[in-house]
Amino acid sequence: MASHAKPESIEGGCLCGSIRYTVNFPRDHDFDNAVTTCQCEQCRKGTGVLFLRAHKVPMSAVTFQSQSTLKNYHATPGYARGICTNCGSFLSWREEDSEFISLAVGCFDNKYLTKYGRVLAASQKHVWCGEEIPGVTDHLQGNKWRHDNEGEGAELLSSSKP
Numbered sequence: 001m002a003s004h005a006k007p008e009s010i011e012g013g014c015l016c017g018s019i020r021y022t023v024n025f026p027r028d029h030d031f032d033n034a035v036t037t038c039q040c041e042q043c044r045k046g047t048g049v050l051f052l053r054a055h056k057v058p059m060s061a062v063t064f065q066s067q068s069t070l071k072n073y074h075a076t077p078g079y080a081r082g083i084c085t086n087c088g089s090f091l092s093w094r095e096e097d098s099e100f101i102s103l104a105v106g107c108f109d110n111k112y113l114t115k116y117g118r119v120l121a122a123s124q125k126h127v128w129c130g131e132e133i134p135g136v137t138d139h140l141q142g143n144k145w146r147h148d149n150e151g152e153g154a155e156l157l158s159s160s161k162p
């Protein structure tokens with residue numbers, strides 16, 4: 001995937017436009033390993049789609065131009081899920097004691113997804129696959145983890161190459 005063009009910055013926001021942000025990717029940003037899909041029930045219900053696809057960047061890479069309707073919802077203490085209180089968009093989640101934020105790639109503006117989709121949204125890392133839906137969400141290629149992919153107890157369920 002290294003041959004795919006990478007953006008220096010992108011813009012995104014919620015459906016109603018009251019939350020807008022710019023991401024300035026650090027020079028050493030690892031695009032190939034930044035995207036994760038999650039099949040946990042919290043992400044499923046929080047987003048309304050069968051699995052979340054999110055791109056992890058340092059908090060310092062994100063600048064909000066407007067965020068008056070941004071609210072953090074905590075389904076689990078210590079984990080903030082960023083939503084727009086006006087339109088309901090799910091924009092991000094983050095572990096609050098970390099320096100990183102995972103941005104829902106569906107909130108990136110279309111022009112960036114069209115041009116840089118492979119490096120912004122394609123994922124070989126899939127977490128919470130213990131909750132995948134047989135015949136519906138179990139088709140992803142890459143490394144599948146039962147729960148989280150890091151820390152103690154991380155369990156790799158399967159690995160496949162595209």
Ligand SMILES: [Zn+2]
Nearest residue numbers: 014016084087
């Ligand atoms: Zn909104």
Ligand SMILES: [Zn+2]
Nearest residue numbers: 038039040043
């Ligand atoms: Zn999740």
